Amino acid sequence: MKCGPDIVGVPASTVYVNQLRDISVLVKDISENIAVVSGGPHVSALPAETLRESRLDVAFCGEAG
Numbered sequence: 894m895k896c897g898p899d900i901v902g903v904p905a906s907t908v909y910v911n912q913l914r915d916i917s918v919l920v921k922d923i924s925e926n927i928a929v930v931s932g933g934p935h936v937s938a939l940p941a942e943t944l945r946e947s948r949l950d951v952a953f954c955g956e957a958g
Contacts, residue, residue, distance in 0.1 A: 897924070900927065901929050903917070904933040907938075913935075913943070913949075916929075928950045931943070931949050932954070
């Protein structure tokens with residue numbers, strides 16, 4: 894039986910972008926099979942940069958709710 898998440902979501906404003914990066918690295922160190930996704934003001938404003946500077950699999954832009 895598998896235990897643990899299939900996906901981890903981390904919202905991020907610019908103030909927390911370093912934590913977003915760190916969390917994405919930690920999650921991927923645990924398992925490359927866990928998808929890491931994020932959204933929020935920083936991700937919406939700079940999606941390509943956020944993807945490049947983290948280990949995110951998906952960046953949600955705009956109103957993703």
